[in-house]
Amino acid sequence: MIVDLLKREEGKTLEFKQDLSSPRNLLKTLVAFANTAGGRLLIGIADDRSVVGVENPLDEEERLANLIADGIAPRLVPNIEMLTVEGKTLLVAEVFLSSTRPHHLRAEGAENGVYVRLGSTNRQADRELIAELRRTVEGISFDEMPMPECTIDDLDLDAARRAFAGVRELHEQNLRTLKILVQDQGRTVPSRGGMLLFGRNRTFHFPDCWVQCGRFIGTDKAKIFDHIEIEEPLPQTVDSIMLFLKKHAMRGADFSDTRRRDIWSIPLEALREAVINALVHADWSQRGTPVRVAFFDDRIEIENPGILPPGITIEDMLQGVSKIRNPVIARVFRELNLIEQWGSGVPRIYSQIAAQGFPVPVIRELGLRVRFVFPLAEAIPVQESSQAASQPGAPSRLESRLESRLESRLAAKIVLLLEKGPAGKAELARKLGHKTVSGELHKQIKRLLNLGVIAMTIPEKPNSRLQKYRLTDGERKQLAQQGEE
Template sequence: MAEVCMDMPSLTGFPGQPAGSRLAYASERESTTGLAETLAALANAHGGTLIVSGGRGTSLAALHNPAAAIEMVLAAALSCTPPLIIPLPQIIEHQGMSLLAVEVPSGLPYVYAVQGRYLRREGANNVPLSPAALHRLFSERADVGWERQTPPGASLQELDSDLITAYARRVGPPAGDDPLALLTRRGCLIDGIPTNAGLLLFGRDVAARFPQAELTLVSYRGREPADTFEREDICAPLPEAIRRAERWLNEHMRKGSRMIGLEREDWTQFPPGAVREALVNAVAHRDYATRGEGIRITMFSDRLEVYSPGRLPGHVTLDNIRAERFSRNPAIVQVLADLGLVERLGYGIDRMLRQLASAGLPPATFRETAAGFLVILPGQPMAEAVPGGVDTAAWRRMGLNDRQIDALLFVVEHERITNRDLQEMHPDVSPETIRRDLSDLVSRGLLLKVGDKRATYYILK
């Protein structure tokens, strides 16, 4: 079992701290029902961390059987009504002891019960919800849970076994030992029948079941829609759709470089990390129950617009969007988190804003439309973005290597380049490779060779 350092950012509390509203303790000898009550109480409040040890309370002791403790916690989560979807518990080391850290995400869309009892974490205790408090919580978490529903006629044959195997391998033991049990814990199967979430994530033919899951990507050269554009439509299992869309956006995003002395400085039309956050958030949090339209991502020269069907969920508003957490699709989000495509805690907007600020760009704009949510990432036309910069996107699409791009940038700045100039920029590369790089640029019609032997230099053709 891999060990996890205690500087993990996902934990909301650490061993040794007093129990509280977001930190609870349990013994590995605790009953499944007792564990389930604590997990449900945290989920019905603001989430938090449960530390399981071989001792009692804050009197910590090393686990006697870590694997059994993990299975017991997962069984407890599954025994909640509805089943509670949590990240895989993690073995951590604390003062030489192996303990189990169990994260309960915040912002879940359901109200959880254990054997008909509804509890909520208040201070260091799990307390029953009063009728008024329970009614209020149900009102706040009013989503019907479309991702948990099983569509008519769904069967295991609709799932791609290769995708499931790869996912289980990524998650690893013990959860990966039984892929179907893992999918059940993740809310992708109910009684052996795929849920909507399971079909979206692992389906063989997503387009047949859910045409509304399509991503439409469009790139315009200017600031407004025009007759000339490039377009890609993607309807695939959600992890694959994210990866394909990210590649397309990176390929169509204008990239540039400039030479500062012998060093190359690269820049992009938009911060790639911010683009990725906007894309992943749209896929993870859109309302898939809304049919008739998919996610639309439109790239202009000065901005990127990302539209997803469905208004803001739960209690999240435009005013509190940075502070509040609410997951419309917890099963989808958890699987994407397992695959490393999204952070489970939901701080994507904060990261997006930080990346824009680091690039010297204004904050993103967030808007609710009549039936959806729109994110606008600001950017700048490349000619205005970096003084002396050159758009190198076309060169990259031609398959030029970094040395050849450096050579062309050097010629743009200095009007000519020699073998020695390029050799000084890349001293670890052989002279023969440098010669072939420049010769290839000549054969491609990008450079013109002037002179002979030691007097040879190259200029733009």
């Protein structure tokens, strides 16, 4: 077994270390393993993958155990064993997915010392991800939690009934069965999943419950050709995304059978499965990260916020193993026949791709997102004569470019408002149609300040009630250049 491990690359469940000379990095890896999907740490392996072994293995085993006991909380007890390879002794620390997660480094504290494993790297968890780790241990899903500030009137029941037409009647008991409505302190209120699915004002409660679709010129995001924002009820979103993809694909015809058969340049069935997978498995508790669909000349990327659920690896996904992050959303999608069978989506994507002869897609964990990449069999250059970019209601080309650069729709809107003149937070909130100055607005203003995009009008008194914000000279020049392109 150990010989097989040495042939593998470092990844989500495997890491090599030469010795114990960097205890903090070693402890970060063990914490990340325990919080994510388990893993093995092999000590005594050089960077070039040669076996160098561990000197004084008994002493080093004791030192490792003490480092773990003193440096990690809650208590973590990995299996530590000594194995001999090529006449040299290795230490192998095996960690399983922990039932007492999230673990953290004692020296960094419970708020700053939590790490998760993303590919072959360890990433510090933010507040939302720490909360997600706690929920998974407690058996609580984000979308099943009640929203006591809302009532049944905050649900668009007409949209829900249209979605369920011909499937089932939606009286209050059925809404309870589907957990669109839940009990909270003796009151019946919408669940978070219910609001995500059919809320009248979803983006007020969940600013990133929307889908960003873009068609880019070439193979990077330097130039955007077409862009839409989809803010419909989640079940309707699937068809809207597919319409956008079809609009930019090429369609041919096959007359070899008795009837005409459309031949598309993109794998529509597999893409639809990936879109559904992204909506159902997105971590909607994250801020600043909507679901994104990007169409390039040579590939299509579909990505959703959220790391893979604890205990799940990409290899597990390919085998059909899955954990449902959003059971309310998944149950509704199943009722609407958008999901055929639990855990079958990813294997079906690959079987459809193989049957149609398209290149094999790739799944990647990038930051706190999961991305499905579909390479295209042949490049599809943008048809400049297309009318797609002039679609009614679409954002301006400048706004689309700005949003692509800043990676935030709200940030783009703030910049465009400040282009007209300085404004305070309350004024910006009002112009954006927000009832109050939201936490996300605070966050984006702080981010734009750090990026040097905007500046304070009273920098010597940052907390002044008269404080306003303006565009920096550099940002005004960049906006002018983008507007001329």
